[in-house]
Structures are given as C-alpha cells and as structure tokens.
Amino acid sequence: MTKFNLRAEGEKSIMGFQINNLKGIYIDVLKEIGNIGAGNAATSLSKMINTKVDMEVPSIEILDTEKIVEILGGEELIVVGVYISFFNDINGTMLLILDKESSDNLLSMLFGKKIESEFYNEMEISALQEIGNILSSSYINAISAFSNLKINISVPCVSIDMAGSILSVPAIEYGQISDKIILIENKLKEGNNEIVGKFFLMPDIDSFKVLFKSLGVLKDE
C-alpha cells in the first residue's frame, strides 16, 4: 500500500477541520478507506456465496443531512438497513443499506432459490443479519488493519422499513454535529446480479481526526 504523498497539502488544512469543508486530500483518503473496506467486504461475500464478486470504485458524497433520504430514490422505498456501532480507538456507527432487490438477490444466492417475498421470514432476516455482520465487520477490519487503529464492533441490528425512516437514524446522528453527512457508496456485483450496498461510515468528530492522523494526513495540533 502506498502512503499518501499529499502530506504537505494535508498539513496546510489542519485548521478548522470540519465535515462542511472537507476537501481534497480528505476525500481521497475516505475514498481509499471505502475501497479497502468494500474490497474486503466483497472478498468475504464471495467466500460466503462461493462465487466471484466484483466491486466498482466507491463514490464519496457529502450531502446535506436533510437530503440524505432522497438519495435512494424515495422515502417510501423499502430497504434493508444493518446497523452496527464501533468503539475503541475510534468511535462511531456504521449503517449498511441494501435496496430490496439487492437483498432479494443476496438471499437467493445464499439459499439457492428465488426469493421475492414482500416480507422476509425469520430465517431470511437472520441470514441478512449475518450478511450484515460479515460485510460490516470485514469493512471495519480492513480499516483497522490499514490505519493501525484498534476497532471493535457491536452485534448488528437489522431493520426492514421505509428508506426515509431508516436514513433518519444517520441523519439525526450527523445532524447533531454537522449539516452535512459523508456517504461512501459501494457497488458489488455478482454476474448479472447487482448488489448495491451503501455504507454510511459515521465516526464521531474526534474520531475523524484520529483516523486522519493515523493515516498521516492530519498533523498533531
């Protein structure tokens, strides 16, 4: 892994670090974190379903917290949300959102039969919880290994509900510290089945600094 050679630029922008004016080097670092996290998640998923899983380059978006509900194409769209919190050297939460089609696809691959029911049964929910656990823990583990930070994660929680309702959780969490929210979007692909996963990585504001410092883009103040 090449170290970031934009160190000088990073050092210049130490003052007034905020999500609102997050730019340049920090965005690149977040993109790299998204890459590493999702890469590891894709590998784990691939092992689980025993097929090749490809991923696309992640995109980083900084959105108004209130606009977040619109990104999935409608507040009333049914989505699956898997929520975990992480703690130790950095603290925060992570939310993985899968649209209904993606979670149907995942379950179909896992159980080897077509799944298109409107509501999932207990077994399917428990499978989704496990998928969420694997995807999010491999995501976080990769970040931990990459940044040399100790990070533990909680047991995941699953909620299947309207996108607006589920996304109100990160919107509220972020809403307390900033008007903007950082979204790392990753697309995973298995053959023709597209699995679109949106990872919302939400370190608290101090953890952002710890993370950037450990990666050498933010110098000690």
Next chain:
Amino acid sequence: MSNIIKVGMADYKIGKENDILITLGLGSCVGIVLYDKFKKVGGMAHIMLPSSKEIKNNSNKAKFADTAIEELITDMIKKGASKNRLTAKIAGGAQMFNISIKSDTLNIGKRNVIAVKEKLSEHKISIIGEDVLGNYGRTIEFNCYNGELAIKAIGKGRKII
C-alpha cells in the same frame, strides 16, 4: 381538488382548506400537526432533534422540537389561525434499531416525543391524537379540510387519528 404539500425532513409547511400536508418515512423524527378547526389552517413540522440548545449547528429552526413549534405557531397566526384554538396531533419517534450500547442516540425518538409534548404543553396546546414510538417508520398525511391525520406503516395498513 386537493393540493398536496410535501414537508421534508427538518422542514415545516402551512396549508389551508383544500391542502393536504404530507411527510414521508418518519423514523425517529417526529411529525407535529397543529390545526385551527374554525379557520381550517393546518401546519406540519418534521423535526429531527429535541432541542436547539444542545447543539451548535442550530441555524435551521425547523430541525428542532423547541424552535420548530415556535415558528409553526407564529406562521400559522400570520395565516389567520388563532393560537387558543390550536390543537395538535403527533406521530413518529420510533426506535428503528434496537441497540442498547449507544442508547442515548438511539433513543432519540423517545427524547423527541418528550420534547415535543413539553413544548406543546408550555404553549397550552392539547394533543388530541398521537401515534408514537414503536420500531417502525410512518408516512403521515394531514387533511386541512377535516383535520384528519392518516398514518401509514409498512405491513400495518393505514389508520386515521
């Protein structure tokens, strides 16, 4: 013909007679509806957090229970409503994920509901209907003509309060 007015997250809108105020996918947020039955003036706010005083970033008044209710009342009076006739209906404040570690953040739904009730009672506005808490999202529609608040939740159908 009714006219549909959409209320976004951290937003509030006022409607009259033929208007229908709607907000989609309320989770831990709370939807507050105030209504003057006589003048048929209705207002809906979609708040995200209990108090503007706990947070530095508080320029958007519609985001917080305390400031949003104040703004809503003021604007409704401007549109002809009378404060002593206002009644309230509230919905939302769910806990979407059942995690116990960070109970403070995740119980924000409950804290929102408490803050809304406190603020309304401070203004002596009585709550004549509510559908709050639980662990599921809600879409709400307020009819400014008859004062009915319709609530939809996935797998739970539609009910009117």
